Amino acid sequence: MTIGLVIAVALGSGLASMLLGPRRPRAAAWIGLAGALATLAITIASGGSDALTVGTVTLASSPVVRLVAVGWSASALLLGVVGRVTGGAATTVGPSLVALGASSLALASDDHGLAFAALAAGGVGAIVAPTLGAWLADREEAPLTTVAVRGAGAVVMPGVAGLLAAAWGRSPSGPLGGSGGVLGAVDDPGVRLAVGLALLVVAAAVVVRSGAIPSHLWAARFVGSVTPLAIPASLAWGSAAFTLVALGWSASTTSAAGVALDDAGRFLVVVVAIASIALAGLAAILHDDLEHVLGYTIVQAAGIALLAFATLRSDTNHAAADWLVATAAATSAMAAWIALARWTFGTHRVSELRGWARRSPALAIAAAAILVGVVGVPGMAVFDARVSLATSALPGVLGAGLVVVALSPVIAVGRILVAGVGRAAPEVAAAPRERLGVLVRPAGGWSRGGLSRGGLAWALRVTPAVVRANAALVATLAVVLLGVVGLALAVTGTGAG
């Protein structure tokens, strides 16, 4: 029952926020924030597993569903708080909640076709709304329709491919034989080939959906066009949910048919994954603008998750779930950090951000948490998942080498921290104090009267003004909190492994 409530609240408040967004952005943002808070509260309050049957479909909660919902709703809430200060909340929180509701439905469902369709339907808004919002804010920006069309295509096409693969799997010709049973003729070369091709189609759908190389162009253009606050819902959490559903379908299909990817298929998957890990890692190091550093960090994370398709074992699937949830949470914090740093210092280039940490120590604390959350240390779920995925796909020295290459965020994110301790760049030195995340207007005067003598009314009157005056501090605290959430999920993972 709780899973139904989570889906209903997220979808309802997200849709309301999206519909109000164009005309009443302030109301849209507040409705989105309230919806995110309610979703988070319901998810945290719900205990253990529960199930809801709708017709012939069962929606069952699980630790993974619960952690995705907790991490995603917390991200939507805190990104929305940052967005209320920096701008962009109206076009990001609502679509994020809709995508969260659809993803919760998909992850909880026992019907993979339904799951793929729900992910496609729920993900479109997370691409279109922020792109449209960016274009409405600056109509001189020409290629945004191209960005939005490609992005929407990258969400819908993989969903449709998954829908058809799942339908084929359940058809009388598929490995599930139309009744969920095992097809008898698994020794038939034709059936083995068909199962292998279906697995490759679904893996390719994951590549397209997550923007992994060579399908990274839409993601690169998207992250360069929209507010960083929109990136987690569309790329990090959205592709994480899709990958989890795709892994679930692939695992059930291979176990039903008793057929796994052959060597050629595994080779193809591993090559694409290595290309994403190495090239996206390199791109994240070389790019000067923060949005592309974030985008390519997410693409690299998708490449690491893709390695799970090479083996499709139970332990690697658990590692992939740990990895996806942890990196989605950590990169959400990174997105919030970038949005706030850009608003504070008026620049989004690493080379122009020298000395930022000395001027805003609270942002430095958040960045340190993000770095640890993205990279991890041995013993943390995110680190162990990376090692497990790499070494299971590539045993021996090659696997160890891949782990080292996959640690490139140490440089990509670490150099931002290193730049922060240098001498302040002109843009950083010129940043107004009100935006540095420090207490600008203390809420003084509490001693003038107790609550019994009108103090409560005074507090209600003065608090909004104090919050408005200290908006940068509130946003900074939200970023720090999101960094802590990312760190916590990086430590624990899903707990399924």
Add this chain to the structure above:
Amino acid sequence: MTAVLLAAALVVAIGSVAALAAGDARLGLVGLAAALVGAGLVADPLPAAAILGVRLTAALLIVAVLRGAVPAVAARRRSIEPEVDAQPHLGWPAEVLLGLAGGVAGLAVAAGLEVLTPLGGTGTPSGISLGAGATISAAAVELALAGGLVAISLPALVSGAGLRRATAAVLAVEAAILARIGLAGPPAALEEIVLAVLLLSVAAAAAVFAAAGRTAPEGSRLA
């Protein structure tokens, strides 16, 4: 019942060609409405009333959403590209031929998946008799329609613009839904709703793109 299936399939075929080949945007929308409503009826036996309601409501909502973008698109086309509305993307003869080719390909897929009994076999109990013992099953009709819809919508999806591309996007997703039903049978009630929402969300996104093109600065890639 099989006559309804055949009639619905014909409506889908004619409506989808009209949706993409019509010079007048409003006539195209009438074609799209017919195609989507017809696609909801391509089933044997017909689904329950509630499921039919979901399908038909989605079809009409989609047309209403796209209709919202029509005046703006038409006005813009008249001012910037006066000849565009008068010239269909490929022309209806080409659309018909493409659709037929796609339909045959869909039937071939059904033939490849032997258990769907597309043509020439003994047929499923609900198969349509084509004479001399040849039959065609509802699943094969759905796959044939899916192939036809994909064939006619892809060119407009790739190189079209405005309302025509929006229509093509909706038809392409409808093709996927027909293929899904053809392969795995009728969806559960919840999946029906999700598939309807998928169609609606694609239509809404495509309508937004079409309307955004209207107000784009002259010469920009939005236009």
